[in-house]
Amino acid sequence: MFAALASSSRTAVSRSALPLARRANSTAAEVQAAQVAAFDKVSAKAAKLPYTVERTSSGELPVYTDIKNGRTQVKTIVRKIRGSAGALKTDLQQYLADGHIDPLTPPPTVTVRPTSGHVEVKGRAVFEIKQWLEARGF
Template sequence: MYRHLVPFLGPIRSTPSYSHLTPQSSPPPRPTVKLCHYPYFVRRNSRASLPVYTDIRNGGTRHLVLIRNVHGNINFLADSLRKSLFKPGSPSASRLKVDVVAQRNIVLTGGRWKNDVMHWLVAKGF
């Protein structure tokens, strides 16, 4: 009945056999990670994102940027943000105000700087 299909099906129980395995080459070494040693550490949240948040108050006229989960010397981080987030003498640097709140959080006021802060933290190695 199915004799016309026999040339196409081939043997029923044929499996490929491997007489020897070829040795796998070892994976390339991982690049070394440059560890940064600062007197502060910004811990990422449970979704592996930086804990930098925006808060808009007073009907959209006051923008705050909040950095949470700061461990270590938080005042050193606040001073570093004041000095190196923007070029000295720029209009943004003159408007920037950095406050330490509850010894674990930093609040930046004066503008919409969430992306600038996140890029700055990533450049520092966090």
């Protein structure tokens, strides 16, 4: 039921709308109203930033792991960035440096690919980046 709602409207549904969407006795109008309210709350928080990260058609955040060279080179890629990728790089670099607790290793390196506009982070940080993006309203 929920997958049909998300694919028919092509909008991202936040987790706060899930309990209402799963109720058997709720109407489609109530579910849609909850989705719109959750989207407005999220978009108001993200509207203040100089960049946006659009969700995929399935409603997920476009954060992926890229593994190369016999599983020795691992990086995390953030795609679908609109606006200033440099500002996203700076904010993400600050977040990863603040959360880095190992004093013997440097925090992960964050770079912007100029041709594609993707932000790449050295290492595996998909879960942390997705949590950070959701907290920022994307």
